[in-house]
Amino acid sequence: MTAAEFSAAALANTANVALLDRLPALGLPQCHLVAGCLFQTVWNLRSGRAPDWGVRDYDIFYFDDSDLSWEAEDAVIRQVGALAADLGILVEPRNQARVHLWYGERFGEGYPQLKSARDGIDRYLVECTCVGIEVASRAVYAPYGLDEMAAGVLRMNPANPRPALFRAKAQSYRARWEWLRVVEPQGAR
Secondary structure (H helix, E strand, O other): OOHHHHHHHHOOOHHHHHHHHHHHHHOOOOOEEEOHHHHHHHHHHHHOOOOOOOOOOEEEEEOOOOOOOHHHHHHHHHHHHHHOHHHOOOEEEEEOOOHHHHHHHHHOOOOOOOOOHHHHHOOOOEHHHOOEEEOOOOOEEOOOOOHHHHHOEEEEOOOOOOHHHHHHHHHHHHHHOOOOEEEOOOOOO
16 A cells, blocks of 8 residues: 555545644644554445544644643643544544653553654554654655555554553454454564
């Protein structure tokens, strides 16, 4: 799958289009629409479903290391919520500059300090789900390519090797899109 084909498929979901149209007004640095709202739209189209079927949330990554406080991120969360209030979707913006501050408490394992929004995209548990569309340029970012995402091949991300979490995520996807194929991690328990 080419970047142009991926973008065209992802934009079949009208909420994705609306977010990409509206988010530039906030001026969030390194802002990307990421993950499930994109690849799940592609999987839905392949499955003959409505583009937004089963999309639980719309993730937005940005990177602002000028203020790592919860209050600064919460202000962005509220701004994005107001911007998307009429869309009837759950939107979850996250400042990738501060993930390392809360990840361990929430998930029980440490997390490296990231240097960009794309560093966050690079670390999704399932390799083919590491995708984003940069809001300012509409450029597709897919560090592992798009072919396995289009083919539905779920493989553990070597940049974030957490076998138990990977398996849970992969099974969650397979419960909704039965045609997906899980590649079991080598040597992982």
